[in-house]
Amino acid sequence: MHLTKDEEALLESNSSVAKLMEILVALGKIYGAERLIPIHSSHISGISYQNIGDEGLEWLESLNAKVVVKTTVNPAGMDLVKWEAMVDKDFYSKQIRIIKALEKIGAEISLTCTPYYLYDVKFGMHLAWAESSAIIYANSIIGARTNRESGISAIASAVIGKTPYYGLHIKENRAPNVLIKAANFDPSALGYHVGRILKHDQIPIFRFEKTLSKDELKSLGAALAATGNVAIFHVENQTPEWKNFEIPKEKIEIDGFEIKNECEPDLIAIGCPHLSKDELLQVLKLLEKEKKTVKRELWLFTSRYVANKNKEIVEKIESFNAKVFCDTCMVVSPITEKFECVMVNSGKALTYLPKLRGVKVKFGSLKECIKTALN
Amino acid sequence: MKFRGRTISKGYAEGEALVSSNNISFLGDVDVETGMVVADDIDIAGKSIKNKILVFPSGRGSTVGTYVLLRMKKKNTAPKAIVNVETEPIIAVGAILAEIPLIDKLTFKSELIDPLKYIKSGDYIVVNATEGWVEVNEDC
Numbered sequence: 001m002h003l004t005k006d007e008e009a010l011l012e013s014n015s016s017v018a019k020l021m022e023i024l025v026a027l028g029k030i031y032g033a034e035r036l037i038p039i040h041s042s043h044i045s046g047i048s049y050q051n052i053g054d055e056g057l058e059w060l061e062s063l064n065a066k067v068v069v070k071t072t073v074n075p076a077g078m079d080l081v082k083w084e085a086m087v088d089k090d091f092y093s094k095q096i097r098i099i100k101a102l103e104k105i106g107a108e109i110s111l112t113c114t115p116y117y118l119y120d121v122k123f124g125m126h127l128a129w130a131e132s133s134a135i136i137y138a139n140s141i142i143g144a145r146t147n148r149e150s151g152i153s154a155i156a157s158a159v160i161g162k163t164p165y166y167g168l169h170i171k172e173n174r175a176p177n178v179l180i181k182a183a184n185f186d187p188s189a190l191g192y193h194v195g196r197i198l199k200h201d202q203i204p205i206f207r208f209e210k211t212l213s214k215d216e217l218k219s220l221g222a223a224l225a226a227t228g229n230v231a232i233f234h235v236e237n238q239t240p241e242w243k244n245f246e247i248p249k250e251k252i253e254i255d256g257f258e259i260k261n262e263c264e265p266d267l268i269a270i271g272c273p274h275l276s277k278d279e280l281l282q283v284l285k286l287l288e289k290e291k292k293t294v295k296r297e298l299w300l301f302t303s304r305y306v307a308n309k310n311k312e313i314v315e316k317i318e319s320f321n322a323k324v325f326c327d328t329c330m331v332v333s334p335i336t337e338k339f340e341c342v343m344v345n346s347g348k349a350l351t352y353l354p355k356l357r358g359v360k361v362k363f364g365s366l367k368e369c370i371k372t373a374l375n
Numbered sequence: 376m377k378f379r380g381r382t383i384s385k386g387y388a389e390g391e392a393l394v395s396s397n398n399i400s401f402l403g404d405v406d407v408e409t410g411m412v413v414a415d416d417i418d419i420a421g422k423s424i425k426n427k428i429l430v431f432p433s434g435r436g437s438t439v440g441t442y443v444l445l446r447m448k449k450k451n452t453a454p455k456a457i458v459n460v461e462t463e464p465i466i467a468v469g470a471i472l473a474e475i476p477l478i479d480k481l482t483f484k485s486e487l488i489d490p491l492k493y494i495k496s497g498d499y500i501v502v503n504a505t506e507g508w509v510e511v512n513e514d515c
Contacts, residue, residue, distance in 0.1 A: 022385070026383045027464055027467065030383075030464060053442070055449070
């Protein structure tokens with residue numbers, strides 16, 4: 001890989017910066033990148049103490065570096081305000097140390113998997129994002145360009161301001177190679193299914209009978225990225241880049257599929273990825289239609305940014321005894337382990353809850369989830 | 376014999392080689408507390424990688440394993456150095472964080488070679504990942 005003189009000098013600088021540069025160079029070599037390119041922003045995953053433990057915490061604290069581009073961070077293991085309902089004091093103090101360490105390097109404590117709601121991410125921008133659901137959203141729905149970064153490589157890129165030029169930063173590598181024809185399925189369920197059947201390097205383009213909202217595309221992408229090795233998809237007539245490429249010859253027709261649903265939910269958890277304003281409104285409407293308070297625990301997850309901007313909606317939702325949490329989610333918070341069966345409308349949560357939190361899961365559409373919560 | 380290689384993580388180490396022909400994940404395949412290989416589908420199962428120069432093809436499995444090598448280094452159960460046929464990102468980043476020398480894509484007289492054919496478990500080998508070479512001494 002070719003490095004400029006300035007880039008070479010970074011390898012000899014103070015030890016944190018040199019090590020982070022070493023990481024970018026190593027990744028560039030492995031993936032055959034010819035050089036580094038500047039990035040617009042970075043998004044860091046691996047924020048919950050539950051996921052990174054003491055080693056991750058200590059490594060973050062050892063960093064002596066500052067980010068040079070806009071840098072946001074993924075959800076933590078708890079709501080920073082309502083933490084007592086979720087974690088014990090020891091967890092709280094460890095999680096706060098992680099957040100302080102991120103603050104020290106100059107990251108914004110956004111604590112959300114939907115950084116694209118916080119600022120204007122534009123078509124064609126080069127990014128270094130971790131968090132598979134945000135990556136696939138940026139690539140597919142916005143048309144920005146990012147590879148699947150890890151938490152650590154995202155930090156390296158945030159501090160250096162660059163990323164190795166390979167993979168999805170290059171237009172040719174963004175072309176679809178399989179056409180998926182699907183009738184009217186729940187987008188999240190469809191993503192969950194398609195991610196499982198795609199081969200390792202397949203990029204899908206979908207042909208739908210109707211137009212999907214951005215929120216529906218978000219759910220589709222998050223599920224695809226959870227069950228498959230997918231970081232970009234296209235939708236005919238709907239996503240910004242589909243016209244740039246030929247329609248692939250290989251076709252898969254989706255007629256139907258089953259998702260295992262075997263338990264009686266004691267928690268209904270919505271907001272994986274974090275809810276948008278429109279999604280909060282949808283929940284509120286469904287609750288208002290029934291005019292009764294929830295009978296089972298109904299937890300909603302969103303970013304503090306979106307919650308603060310929509311306080312009235314949040315308060316109304318909470319008047320139905322549903323709980324709205326910020327800064328965290330059902331996948332990264334240990335609190336979920338206290339339940340036996342969690343009902344979700346997210347293909348991503350359906351994939352990760354059994355693996356990471358050891359709970360049983362049940363899938364339903366948003367409507368079905370709210371109905372279950374009320375009865 | 377001396378081979379050139381591609382530096383992934385800088386550093387120098389010498390010691391006894393432990394060679395596996397299987398792909399290894401440090402998360403799950405190895406016990407962090409002891410350095411013992413616990414995955415029974417790996418040919419060096421039951422052996423300890425602690426303080427060895429670990430030679431194997433590449434990584435496998437989970438992407439959340441990056442901090443594992445760092446944890447092993449702190450617990451003093453990590454390998455002294457790693458030689459891969461061709462490495463992958465999780466092991467590469469983990470090795471850099473933990474300051475474990477890592478070299479791959481070995482060549483002899485500019486020809487790419489398979490280190491598994493030239494290095495046997497028990498060989499005494501020197502890894503200079505900073506300068507990008509590996510030396511194998513069969514009489515250990």
